[in-house]
Amino acid sequence: MKIKQRAALFIILVQLLLAASAAAQVRHEINFPDVLGYKTLKCDFHMHTVFSDGTVWPTVRVDEAWREGLDAISITDHIEYQPHKQDVPPNFARSYEIALPGAKEMNILLIKAAEITRETPPGHFNVLFLQDIDPLNTEDLIDATKAAAAQKGFIFWNHPGWKPEHRGWFDIHTQLYENKLMHGIEVTNGESYYPEAHQWALEKNLTMLGNSDIHQPALESETSADNHRTMTLVFVRERNADALKEALFEGRTAIWFKNQLIGKGKYLEALFKESVRIGKPHHRTKDAVWVTLTNASAVGIEMERVGTQGPEKLTLPPNATSLLKTARAEGTEEIKLSYVVRNFLIAPDKGLPVDLTIDLR
Ligand SMILES: [Zn+2]
Numbered sequence: 001m002k003i004k005q006r007a008a009l010f011i012i013l014v015q016l017l018l019a020a021s022a023a024a025q026v027r028h029e030i031n032f033p034d035v036l037g038y039k040t041l042k043c044d045f046h047m048h049t050v051f052s053d054g055t056v057w058p059t060v061r062v063d064e065a066w067r068e069g070l071d072a073i074s075i076t077d078h079i080e081y082q083p084h085k086q087d088v089p090p091n092f093a094r095s096y097e098i099a100l101p102g103a104k105e106m107n108i109l110l111i112k113a114a115e116i117t118r119e120t121p122p123g124h125f126n127v128l129f130l131q132d133i134d135p136l137n138t139e140d141l142i143d144a145t146k147a148a149a150a151q152k153g154f155i156f157w158n159h160p161g162w163k164p165e166h167r168g169w170f171d172i173h174t175q176l177y178e179n180k181l182m183h184g185i186e187v188t189n190g191e192s193y194y195p196e197a198h199q200w201a202l203e204k205n206l207t208m209l210g211n212s213d214i215h216q217p218a219l220e221s222e223t224s225a226d227n228h229r230t231m232t233l234v235f236v237r238e239r240n241a242d243a244l245k246e247a248l249f250e251g252r253t254a255i256w257f258k259n260q261l262i263g264k265g266k267y268l269e270a271l272f273k274e275s276v277r278i279g280k281p282h283h284r285t286k287d288a289v290w291v292t293l294t295n296a297s298a299v300g301i302e303m304e305r306v307g308t309q310g311p312e313k314l315t316l317p318p319n320a321t322s323l324l325k326t327a328r329a330e331g332t333e334e335i336k337l338s339y340v341v342r343n344f345l346i347a348p349d350k351g352l353p354v355d356l357t358i359d360l361r
């Protein structure tokens with residue numbers, strides 16, 4: 001190869017490398033509408049670093065959160081399980097301290113947290129909004145959760161269906177719950193969904209959470225309806241840690257898990273209403289009408305008809321506009337199409353009922 005050619009090739013390679021590193025820092029926004037006067041924050045409250053059994057340095061978690069369009073994260077290294085301790089000296093505060101400067105630069109809310117780790121039952125519990133993690137390092141679980149509660153920490157039960165042989169709600173969970181030492185529960189964790197946890201959350205009014213519990217580096221930076229980390233949507237008065245804490249204690253959450261939303265009916269209903277825009281009929285014949293349906297959210301909406309009118313199945317892909325043709329009787333001023341949104345779960349196996357109203361006037 002001639003020197004000129006080599007130089008040209010070298011320049012191309014450098015440009016490619018620069019383009020790759022610049023692209024790595026792009027933030028891919030996730031679209032979910034604000035609802036009921038609250039802002040919708042995209043959050044992941046469960047992840048690990050080399051300071052427990054994760055394989056990444058804490059700053060990496062913040063970079064990932066930025067690229068994947070998250071608003072808030074907490075690093076929840078295990079207090080009692082430190083497999084890298086020969087190389088990384090145990091220090092419960094360090095993962096937070098190391099991640100904080102980058103979080104400030106990227107405007108990611110970083111919540112100081114830890115994972116209390118016990119055999120199943122009782123299992124694992126995350127605590128968010130801690131001042132000092134050290135007092136949680138106790139022999140007895142109740143003492144650890146009391147130390148967390150003394151700091152007004154938000155405590156939730158992690159991956160409650162993790163060990164199938166010990167699956168269930170035990171006396172210790174009742175004890176925690178009745179003493180207000182458990183405020184929330186992971187209904188989903190990573191790739192797992194726990195219908196029984198979903199039911200307990202509804203019955204006991206526990207805040208529903210869905211988190212990644214990621215240990216390895218996040219290899220995907222672009223989020224799509226089919227390919228994204230499991231996350232919690234939190235409906236806050238303001239985008240800050242205090243408002244986030246208030247919202248979590250008040251149970252204002254929904255979960256984005258695979259191509260599903262899971263949460264209380266009122267929040268899923270509000271998300272549906274703010275996401276789906278029904279256009280004005282733009283074309284009509286004697287017996288049919290055409291309208292557009294726009295889905296301004298990141299989740300693909302999958303509906304099944306429960307009424308008598310409209311297509312049997314109606315799918316609204318994310319961030320896209322779909323065309324709907326439906327029959328109309330002469331002289332009608334309004335068409336009401338009744339559906340169930342199969343992938344908006346308001347209880348295990350129960351989709352959200354919705355009406356689509358088309359105004360013909
Ligand atoms: Zn765990």
Ligand SMILES: [Zn+2]
Pocket residue numbers: 046047048076115213
């Ligand atoms: Zn964990």
